[in-house]
Amino acid sequence: MFEDVSGKRSLQELMRPTLQQQFVPLHGNLNAGYTHSVYWLKMNLQRADDATPRRWLIEMTPAMLDDIRLYQTVTHGEPYIHLAGDHIAFNRQEIRHHYPLLQIYLDDTQVHTLYFRLQTTSALFFRANLFNETSFTEESNFLSGLMGIYYGIMLAIIVYNGLLMMSDRDVSIRHYFLLSISTLIAGMSVNGHVAMYLARDWPWLVDILPAVTPQLIVLSSSMFMCSFLKLKSRTPKANLVFRLLQACSVVMVTCMLAGYQPQVATIAQLLGLIQLSLYVPVSLLVARRGYAPGYIVLLASAVWLSGTVLIPLRNLGVLDSNWLTDFGFQIGSALEVIFLALAQAYKVRLLQKEHDQTQKQLLKLSQRTGYELDAKVRLRTAELQQLIQQLEKSDKEKNDFLSIAVHDLKSPLTSMIGMSELLLNLYHRIPKEEQQSYLSRINANGKRMMHIVTNLLDMNAMESGDLKLQKHTVNLGKLLNEISLQYEEMLKAKDLTAIIHCEEEVLVCADTNAMTRVLDNLISNAIKFSPAGKFIWLTVSQIDKKGRFEVRDQGPGLSIKDQQSLFTKFSKLSAVPTAGEHSSGLGLSIVKKLIEAQGGAVYCNSHTGEGASFMIELPLVPSVLAQSTVARAG
Known part of the structure; x- marks a missing residue:
């Protein structure tokens, strides 16, 4: 590894013996945090024998590095140059893959020297994996299955919250809906799927999303904490702290959108860490003061925090880039949205209980007053009953939707997870034909899940009046x-x-x-x-x-x-x-x-x-x- 502080070194300069001696061994993955330097990595590759494949694929993570250049030196002539990074539109990438992917050819059994040049305005951490075509296909299929499960969970939660928003005007549901969407977009951005599916020709959007979406997640989760736990009435001081941090998050997002992301990135990460660290003690405090849903929020915050906090720690250079830091966010966010959905359902039950108690009190009051007061009480009771019926209807529709979705998706999900785990653990022992059979069954189960989700969404669109037909x-x-x-x-x-x-x-x-x-x-x-x-x-x-x-x-x-x-x-x-x-x-x-x-x-x-x-x-x-x-x- 060689750090180019000036950022102006060329490959020809690095080939000089004096600079070659300045390369230092790199143990593990590169993690430089936020830096203005350009980093060069040197790697030697050699085929074992003539039977070893000539074509190899190098997959690099993360997907948000701005400029990746791979130089493959040759004995005579100019080196081969491969370009990648999120400043290049997806449609112009050398190989269209959600992570930067480059192919190299080793035509002989001699030692081939590769130089990576890395430069970015975001946190600089880097991991490269070398695959032959077969191993890359197997690894890619396995990760695609996991990502499909994660996106399926997130989409189901978003649909569930959309249904709740149509029947309940609670502002915390809107904040939770925003949190779910921000989490989904952040996951897609980190995994490179925004560039792959949504912004194939918009590299500027792909470049800014990894910086903006974490701030939106922190902002929306903080707003959800304030509204759901009613911090303004239960803990005014904590509510004031959250409101100040929310204002800071808005300022950070504005600065990033204005082009000052490199200058405010470290501050934004530290503010996010501070805000995330407050979730657990605040939710515990509210729960101990008698608000039972606070315990569920506490559990959700702890699970989510354990996965999400790894990202700023990695970006700040505290932790090395590894599988846990790369996928901890997806695991933690998936569990978090599930727990928060349970908290929402529990809150509905508490509201219904409060309405029942209010109804009993009003009935007792009506017995002690005259005709005029009795008429007012009856009117109020009728309104409460109508509200309770609306809540019960919404709760039943939500339960029906979730029970059907869980029941119908559980079987194909279980099958896909089982087969993908089998491929992961025993892929080198399973014949090629049997692997193809497993992949075909995974694909069929995926289509079955898509058919189920499409029918559920069609039914929801028709009942909500959002169905638009073009004859x-x-x-x-x-x-x-x-x-x-x-x-x-x-x-x-x-x-x-x-x-x-x-x-x-x-x-x-x-x-x-x-x-x-x-x-x-x-x-x-x-x-x-x-x-x-x-x-x-x-x-x-x-x-x-x-x-x-x-x-x-x-x-x-x-x-x-x-x-x-x-x-x-x-x-x-x-x-x-x-x-x-x-x-x-x-x-x-x-x-x-x-x-x-x-x-x-x-x-x-x-x-x-x-x-x-x-x-x-x-x-x-x-x-x-x-x-x-x-x-x-x-």
Whole structure:
């Protein structure tokens, strides 16, 4: 390692013997904290023999280093130069990966010398891992599975808080919602997924987010502590301290956005540490004064603090960069948001208990007063009862949502975790074909989770009135043919045969995305409830000035009782999937709401033991309808 304090040294200068002697051994990973210096790292690589792979990949962390240059020297000629860093747009990276990733070729078995040049305005810590193609794929798949679980938890919590905000005006819920979003964005930024998915051509945004998001997390968590624990009335002095620190966080964010991030970075990290260190004693103090949810906040703060405090300690150069400092934030934040969700639920119970006690007091007061006071008490009681019903309804909807999400996501998550752990621990013993099988099953479980989450979000959007449809001309037959291709493997797995019949161009006025979800739910239902070796008929036709899609199966059919609750949310039918497939009870409810929102209708025709037939009808495109009328007149 060589520290270039001036930041102006070139590779040619470093090759001089006098400067070569100034390189010092580096034990472990580089951690220089906040510095204006440029750091050079020198590394020698040599292939063991001719059978050793020639192509190697170097993955570097973290993702927020501004300028990374890798020089690969050659015996004759200019060295090869590889560039990376968050000042380069993601679309212009040498290899598009969420972490900086470079490839090198070792054409012979001679010693190859590599020089890394590192420069950044953020905290400078650096770790590089050398992989061949096989080991890199295995490691990348494993980490992608873990990140998928983390993002899934965070998104579920954000959706849960969004539902709570629609039914409860408590300001602490809004602060918690902001905290959850800030934590998710910070995690994506640290892992390089902001550049990969959200800001592929905006390196300035990728560069500023790692500095700004920690301040937003500290700010939103501090605001949540003040509002949720009601510090203004319970501990005014602690509330004043938090408000002053919040003002400092706002100033730090403003300075960073104005371009002064290098100057205020150390101060911002120290202020964040001070504020985080206050969470545990303050929540303990509030809990000991009789506010029971404070204990849950205490537990959440302790868990989150144990993971989050590693980041400023690493950035300040106190701790070395390692697996725990890199992923402690994700682990701590995931557990923290879960505990805080429990605290919110407990607070709702306390509010309900307080409302019940208030109701009893008001009833006693009404017995001791006259008619006028009695009328006022009854009015107040009615208002409280309405509020309690709203809270109970919101709590029940929240519990239903969480129970369904937990139940439906637990099985695929457990399977994914089990298979990924098996790959991690025994990957060198498992044959390549079996590894591919495990990865395929992980991928299938991921798609299953996405289908579950999509249905839940669709249902929430429809019930909250946020569903926005864009109608245009949709070719039902073409759409059916495209969607049916996705089910070829499922049909083969159950030995089913799909018979598709489409009339010549049936054009309806509908939303393409909505119709894709409708056909997807109807076809997947038919496959779920069809025994092996049977037929499924998929038909698109034009009937009575309307376009019709019909799916008919040879399953167990539906009883009259089943048909009465067929299109209700979370309905459970007497018939069960023939191969033990998953069914959330949302699919047909979503189909009905989407079709009716587009001016159409959905029908079911079934008898027990004779299969089931589902039909949807939508208005034809006006031009097609006019042509059909002219043709009949001719």
